Amino acid sequence: MLLTDHNSVQRNLSALVDFSNLINSTLDIEFTLNNLLLTCFGKFHTTKGLVALTDGNNELKVIASKGFSDKVKNSFPKVNAAEIENCKELKKFLDEFNLPICREIKSSNKTIGVLILGERLVNRKFDNDDNEFINTLLSIAATAIDNSIGVKKLKTLNRELDSKVNQLSSLFDLSKEFSGILEIEMVGKLLVYSIIGQMLVSRYAVLTCDENSNCTILDSKFDYKLLDKALTEYSASQLTEVVKGKKLQEDFPSFSNLGVELLVPMIIKGKSKGIILLGPRISLQTYSRSDIEFVSSVGSLAIISIENAKLFKETVEKQRMEKDLELARNIQRNLLPNKIPKLKSFEIAAFNESARQVGGDYYDVIKLNDGKTLVAIADVSGKGVQAALMMANLQAFLKSISKQNIPLDEATNLINDLVSENTVMGNFITFFWAVLNEKEKKVTFVNAGHNPPLLIRNGEIKKMKKGGMILGVMETTIPYEATNIIVESDDTIILFTDGVTEAMNKLNQEYTDERFEELLKRNYSKSADELLKTIRHDVLEFTQNAEQSDDLTALVIKVL
Amino acid sequence: MADFNVNVRGVGSVNVIELNGYLDAHTAPMLESTFNKLIEENNFRVVVNFETLNYISSAGLGVFMAYVETMRDNKGDIKFSNMQDNVYNIFDLLGFPMLYEFFKDESEAVEKFNEQGLNK
Known part of the structure; x- marks a missing residue:
């Protein structure tokens, strides 16, 4: 035993x-x-x-x-x-x-x-x-x-850790990449690849949102039309936090019906600047907290890049426009006469100030033969380079026609035909010109729709209106009409553009024709130079340096 | 920047993409254009040989996600072969083996396509 x-x-x-x-x-x-x-x-x-x-x-x-x-x-x-x-x-x-x-x-x-x-x-x-x-x-x-x-x-923990390390290294990788890209499409692509690679999803969309919370689709693998329609239902201002699961189905059924399972906003300073929409994961796993953190982090990186790209684009655009304006200003400056000829029986003074946007004011004083001098003022419609080019055209026509010795009315017919042929729809020029005849003390003028110049004699103002239609609307059918005035000593003629009488102060009030005429009545006896200075001074006093949207041009002709 | 290059060669009716170097966010567009070209030429049976690929980032992984559906919709596929362990770990970590076939050797992957071809 x-x-x-x-x-x-x-x-x-x-x-x-x-x-x-x-x-x-x-x-x-x-x-x-x-x-x-x-x-x-x-x-x-x-x-x-x-x-x-x-x-x-x-x-x-x-x-x-x-x-x-x-x-x-x-x-x-x-x-x-x-x-x-x-x-x-x-x-x-x-x-x-x-x-x-x-x-x-x-x-x-x-x-x-x-x-x-x-x-x-x-x-x-x-x-x-x-x-x-x-x-x-x-x-x-x-x-x-x-x-x-x-x-x-430990093994599971290690794997989770590995996965976290992997996510972090992805983020690190991306942060380097994102910072160097200035094309929005490229950023979008990188964002998408990183997310679908990491999350194993094949349905996704990336939206960007503007100032007014309107969203546009940058990239989408959901039905484009339906997504676009869904976007009209929700504003980015509603989409400021991560939404998934039941809440997504209840609050955003139009997204949910498309197959969206996760919505992650891309936020800058509390505002949604973009949205990431993700469909189901191929593994059928739900999105864990750490997944959402990853998507959010990539999103944050991307949206900063996207915003930078937008700003960059805007800056480039602005610079381009500035260059455009600079070019326009240069063209304009070169078209205006740099010296006013001195005449025996007329004293002429002129000034032009171009607005930042560059309007289409133009004036010229050209000596003809036989003691005659041509004076012209014009306002070309439009602004910037386009107006400047049209102005250049006008100047060329003017210079060549003035050499032909044609009567002023016929010359106007011709110039209107030329302008009409060379302008695009809707563009026009208000135009006034006059021939000063020193021998006969005569002024012959044609007004083609320009603000009537003022003839001041003994304190009385007469408007020089006659002529015809503005230039460039259609070819000449009704001929322009020239008017002759025999002038006397001390007569004063003021040519100007609406930039003067419509000059604005900071309260958005206009200078007005009335104020202009009052000023002239008080000061007409001054010399051309003095009177021009007075006009300039008064307009400046009125506008108080408010930025003007239109050019200012004025010519004073004094009969000696 | 890290070096990366892509080489494509045909093995019968299958196209083998050889990857070399570092596939990350910066180099992903190169692989992308390779896939675009294959699709343009109606080549949907693709084996990606990773033998000389040293690193892959999630943006690189994303490229495979972006194209696999097109391949499968056209009776093709993207199959992976000759992956180094460190690269495979990343694929594994993110659950790719659920979606893609991985082969030790390129020839096995090509063979798999050919078998499927016969059964079609």
Whole structure:
């Protein structure tokens, strides 16, 4: 008897040592549990057994089993590790399938699982020795299981960490890239690739939003038309936080119906400047917090880049316009006479001030032969380079016609035909010109729709209106009419553009014809130079340096 | 900037894209234009050989996502082969093996296309 005992103890011990060596040589939990079961089977001659371990909620889950059908395995009840002893369902399960052994696996006083064994085939009940053996076995196994679980947790943690590191390195990569790109489309592409690569999505859209919270599609793999329609329903001001899941379905059904599962706004200073819409992930996983953080971070990087690109574009555009205006100003400056000829019986003074936008004011004083001098003033419609070019055309016509010795009315017919042929629809020129005849003290003029120049004689103002239609509207059908005036000494003629009488002050009030005429009545006896200075001074006093939208031009002709 | 280049060669009815160097946000457009060209020429069966690719960023991964549907819609596919471990880890981490077939060797990937071709 003693000998048998001895033998059996020795056998038990060697089995335990074997088992211990085996399971401590690995961190693979399945291997450990498998061997736990096999050792028990060998020792007790049972054919059925399972091991269930606690999960995150401290509930038991079958991890390893032998000799049971799937049906039995699946009928393993829901058991909390803290209530193993009192669990009725577990008891029922054990009774139903004839499982006499159910022993808790404990590690540092905490239940981490159970070992369940079926009946012994040899028809012998489990005795004390057997129970002792199981206990020893389980305490050895517990440590190994604990280690394995720890390692498994570490592995998951490591993988999560890897994934985080990967996301961070992606972000780092992108931050370098984004900062160097100034094309909005390119930024959009990079943003999209980074996100679909990292999140495994194939349906996405990137929107940009303007000042007025209107969104435009930068890129979309959702139905373009439907997305465009959906955008009319929501304003960017509503879309200032991440929306997903149920909230997305309830609050933004038009997006949800398209297949959008995640909405991430790209925010600068509290305002949504863009939106990222993502469809389902191919893995069918939902978007985790860390996923959303990644999308948000990439979005933030991208939107700064997009905004920069927009600003860059605007600046370039502005610079281009500035250059345009500079060019226009140069053309205009070169077209105006730099010196006014001195005449015996007429004193002429002129000034022109171009607005920042550059209007189309033009004037000229050209000496003809026979003691005649041509004086012209014009206002070309439009602004900037276009007006300047039209002005250049007019000047060219004027210069060539003035050399032909044609009567002024016929010359006007001709110039209108030329201008009409050379202007685009809707452009026109208001034009006035006059020939000063020194010998006969005569002024011959034609007014083609220009603000009537004023003839002041003894303090009385007469308007020089006659002539015909503005230039450039149509070819001459009704000939222009010239008017002759015999002038007297001290007569004063004032030519001007509406930039003078419509000059604005900061209160948006106009200088007006009335104020102009009053001023002239008080000052007409001054010399041409003095009177021009007075006019300039008065207009400046009125506008108080408010920026003018139109050019200012005035000519004073004094009969000596 | 890191070096990257793409080379395409035909192996029967399959086109093999060889990637070399660093595929990141900066170099992704090169791969993109390669795919565009293949699609233009109606080549939808693609094996990407990663043997000499040392690094891939998520923007690089995105390119594969962007084109796989077009390939599959046209009875083709993008298959991966000869990936270095560090590169594979990134694909694995992001769940690509769920979507794409990975092969140890280019010839296996090409063979897979040919088998499918016979069954068609």
